Amino acid sequence: MKFIIQKDYLVQSVQDVMKAVSSRTTIPILTGIKIVATTEGVTLTGSDSDISIESFIPAEEAGSEIVEIRQPGSIVLQARFFSEIVKKLPKDTVEIEVQNHLSTVIRSGKAEFNLNGLDAEEYPHLPQVEEENMFRIPTDLLKNMIRQTVFAVSVSETRPILTGVNWKVESGQLHCTATDSHRLAMRKASIEMENQDTYNVVIPGKSLNELSKILDDTNELVDIVITENQVLFKTKHLLFFSRLLDGNYPDTSRLIPNESKTDVVITTKDLLQSIDRASLLGEGKNNVVKLSTLPEGVIEVSSNTPEIGKVIEEIQSQSIEGEELKISFSAKYMIDALKALDSTEIKVSFTGAMRPFLLRSIDNDSVLHLILPVRTF
Known part of the structure; x- marks a missing residue:
């Protein structure tokens, strides 16, 4: 040679x-x-x-x-x-x-x-993949979908299936879901399909992270081929194979509440920066932060660690509807979710102090995040 x-x-x-x-x-x-x-x-x-x-x-x-x-x-x-x-x-x-x-x-x-x-x-041969079952998605959309979900996969191997992202394809829609059982990230998008096949597979989070690093930010289409135990991502000069995780992904649709008791609409940046500051004095390894609703649309964000000190900050929301609320949560989980929502304003829907709450974009219903609160009160 x-x-x-x-x-x-x-x-x-x-x-x-x-x-x-x-x-x-x-x-x-x-x-x-x-x-x-x-x-x-x-x-x-x-x-x-x-x-x-x-x-x-x-x-x-x-x-x-x-x-x-x-x-x-x-x-x-x-x-x-x-x-x-x-x-x-x-x-x-x-x-x-x-x-x-x-x-x-x-x-x-x-x-x-x-x-x-x-x-x-x-050198071992690469998997042979029959390319009959294929769908296409623009590269930049694929990168976005990975970024908005993969951070929520589990890093613990106790439930290996949760270290991956669940990809479901049905009726021209791709649903990506990731959860570590304390939080959940979900993103959906329309895709180009030649046939109306349905898939339900789990792709390791590690594979998706590496794929995202390689892909360019273009709107060129990526071909995606799913088989029983492999997924292939194919661009102009690149083939990226990943094995799939074995097992059934839990049914996460049951976790998402249908109704809410308190709805807050707020500027994403204000809430993100306030929680970031409060987390500096947050307690425990999860940096627990408290959020309380006050009259006239004011939100109080606070944290208190007796041996270090405490912080309280008030921010103005666009609107608060429903019952008064006090809730505690992991600052890290909240910051991850807020960064993944590409929206200037978000709606946070609470169903009580000890129930999971939802974060959504005001102008885009394709992304949804769910976080479990922490018991501190």
Whole structure:
């Protein structure tokens, strides 16, 4: 194998596939990046057997040459060393050549590295996915949906299913739900589908986080293919595979209250900043903050830790309807939810001091957050 490639394309591809490479894998060859050169271009693959990422660099694009293939072939190179070497090479082009016994030479300008490679034939094959069941979604919408839900997945392995986000597809709608049993984030959107199939799968939160980092902020469509145990996200030059979590996701629709006793409409920024300040003196590891309704649409946000001190702040809401209320909650959960709501004004619906409460955008019903209060009174 021998080819010459533009360095910036190579660096970008290596960075993308590195997101799937783990140093803690039990399969030694997976600590490497697989490189395959064909007449069409160069394909890089990284995998930790949960996530696999394949990045393709075409030989030419828009009439300009990116890769000059001198001899097709393949090799697996140690990811950690290869990625560092590529980043620090001196010139804009890189020559990669596999010589005898898988020894690989990487040249750029006057710099020359020799890396011992592994046989690419021993690298596990990527999952074969039948692409009949596919739907499409714009990249920027997909990134938004991940951002607005993935933070609420559980970080504890006691219930592995809750470490993922539940994706339900039915009648042209995608519903994403995440919960760690103390809070819940839900986002829905319309999608392009060729058939009216329904799906109900759970994608690991870790996979979605890595996917989000790789995707560009464009409105180009991402093809999504769901099978029994894999999901594939496909963009122009990238394939991103993730395994699905086994098991049934709990029915979260029962958790969402239908009626409320107190409704508060307030500017998102005012509430977010006030809770952020109160959390500085919040008690316990959850930074518990209290919220009380006062007459004339005033909200009091406070926290009190006897050995540290206390803080009280009043903010003006747009409106308060219903019963008086005092409630305590985790500041972190509230801040996460408020940041995920892309709305200048929000409506918070309370059903009592010890019942879950809902946060929604005033102008957008596609996002919903639910938080369980903390017992302090």
